[in-house]
Amino acid sequence: xxxxxxxxxxxxxxxxxxxxxxxxxxxxxxxxxxxxxxxxxxxxxxxxxxxxxxxxxxxxxxxxxxxxxxxxxxxxxxxxxxxxxxxxxxxxxxxxxxxxxxxxxxxxxxxxxxxxxxxxxxxxxxxxxxxxxxxxxxxxxxxxxxxxxxxxxxxxxxxxxxxxxxxxxxxxxxxxxxxxxxxxxxxxxxxxxxxxxxxxxxxxxxxxxxxxxxxxxxxxxxxxxxxxxxxxx
Numbered sequence: 001x002x003x004x005x006x007x008x009x010x011x012x013x014x015x016x017x018x019x020x021x022x023x024x025x026x027x028x029x030x031x032x033x034x035x036x037x038x039x040x041x042x043x044x045x046x047x048x049x050x051x052x053x054x055x056x057x058x059x060x061x062x063x064x065x066x067x068x069x070x071x072x073x074x075x076x077x078x079x080x081x082x083x084x085x086x087x088x089x090x091x092x093x094x095x096x097x098x099x100x101x102x103x104x105x106x107x108x109x110x111x112x113x114x115x116x117x118x119x120x121x122x123x124x125x126x127x128x129x130x131x132x133x134x135x136x137x138x139x140x141x142x143x144x145x146x147x148x149x150x151x152x153x154x155x156x157x158x159x160x161x162x163x164x165x166x167x168x169x170x171x172x173x174x175x176x177x178x179x180x181x182x183x184x185x186x187x188x189x190x191x192x193x194x195x196x197x198x199x200x201x202x203x204x205x206x207x208x209x210x211x212x213x214x215x216x217x218x219x220x221x222x223x224x225x226x227x228x229x230x231x232x233x
């Protein structure tokens with residue numbers, strides 16, 4: 001797979017994109033990949049607050065600040081984008097807060113994106129997502145996958161990563177040990193865990209390649225393999 005050729009092809013198409021959740025771990029890594037590869041003529045960040053960047057490479061970003069409780073009032077933010085990336089998620093305690101963000105906000109955003117002309121929608125979901133699951137987390141993830149599929153995007157890509165490995169400057173000792181342990185095995189057993197950077201790279205590479213199916217589900221191993229393409233490490 002010739003990544004450079006795909007990058008040039010994408011640049012010639014003069015496409016635009018938006019990212020939901022750019023302040024989160026995956027969204028941050030995804031934005032970095034997209035900016036470095038320069039594959040879109042315009043990048044819009046949609047979020048609850050304005051983000052600040054020191055690197056001049058980010059100076060041309062468009063930012064739309066929205067109230068997710070009143071997303072219907074922000075249709076303009078979702079208009080005119082060819083590709084949409086959704087990395088929304090919450091660490092809030094309680095079922096109500098989780099469902100509101102991971103289902104309600106995500107689904108409404110997808111509806112507005114579809115109405116605004118988005119043709120390729122990317123959704124960061126979770127390993128084990130299943131709308132029939134008895135576990136709220138997996139059930140909610142599976143439900144929103146199915147409901148977005150029903151919207152009928154020209155192409156809908158679902159990513160189901162396993163345990164996400166994050167390089168944090170500050171972390172709790174137990175978390176650090178777990179990260180190091182899982183990280184050591186991620187290349188040997190690419191179904192247990194995956195670096196956030198690999199998820200972001202996979203989303204970008206998958207954007208550049210032609211889709212074989214209208215709806216595609218990428219499980220952890222497939223994400224891991226795509227995430228290795230073009231990796232200079």
